Each structure stands twice: as structure tokens, then as C-alpha cells.
Amino acid sequence: MTGSPETQSKSMPGSILLGIDTARGGRIVTWCLLLICAGLAAAGFTGHLHGYFEIEELPAFYGWFGFLVAIGLGIAAKIIGIFLKRKEDYYGAGSTNLEEHPASDLGMEASDA
Template sequence: MKEKPENTWFDKPANVKKIIFALCVICALLLVAEFFYHKHAYFAVEEWFGFYAFYGFIMCVLLVLAAKVMRVFLMRDEDYYD
């Protein structure tokens, strides 16, 4: 039986770079989009420029940093309960 050649597109560093570049472009465009839509804000913070973008970024970093600290206290061996 002939083996199908393996698809290794995501393993190539050049392609990973393409994905990261695309993500950066999308993020930049989303900030530009701030100027082109009408905000009907319920809260004052929503009026800030790019509030959702910065809030998402900062909170995710804080989330991961906090989770790393949690590991110090909560992490045990895999067979801890056995």
C-alpha cells in the first residue's frame, strides 16, 4: 500500500512565522477598525480607545502569570492520590 505523504505544513518555521505575521496584521486592523464604527457603550470604559483589545491582552497575561504562581502551591506528583 502506498503511504500518503505526511502533511507537515505547520511544522515548518517559515509557515509558523506566516501565521504569527497574519495574527499581527489582524490585530493591527482591529485597532484601526476602532475609528469606523459607532459605539453604544453601557460603561464609560468601553469608550476608551481599544478597550477590549488591551483588556483582553493584559488580562490573559495576568491570568497566565497568576496560574504560574498557583502551580507553586497546588502542583503535586501525578500519582499524588494513589
């Protein structure tokens, strides 16, 4: 990128969110999420949650279950990836993995801003 991102991007349509992809933005998002989670977990105790199975009666079951499974899936994928990932030219030339999308099918235009 050339020039200062701030000045260059002011005129961009999505500039409201500018900075969200910086480390600071990420921290803010994470903290907001933590707050929301805490709020929802608390809200779960305000009324009785009807479930189909006993396990659902555990406090904030959906919360921690979701959290754990998500982390678990991520790690599982990481491990499986070691075995399944290959170079792009694995299936040789003439594979769509390797080739660029033909320009005739595209309408590539850069933003004016």
C-alpha cells in the same frame, strides 16, 4: 518520526496545514494575527462603539484589555501552579489520574497513510 515528514505526510488528509507547527509556521501565524489585530483596532475607529460603561470609550479597549488580561491570567496560572501541581501518583494507586484508559472502551487505530 521516520522518513521525511514532507513525503510521508503528503497523503494525510490534513496535509494542507502541514508545517503550521514548525517555528516558521508559528511566526507566520503570529504575524497574521498582528495584522488582523491592527485591522480590527482600526475598524473600531470607523464608527462609534456603543458601550454600557465609560471605560469602553477608551480607544481599542477590548483589544488591549483582552491582551493584558490574557497575559496576566497566564502568568497567574503559572505562579499558582507552583503551589498546586503535584505528581500523578499523589492520590495513590487506584486513581484515574494514574491509570491508562482501558482498551476495551477504545477503538485505537492508526492512520493508513
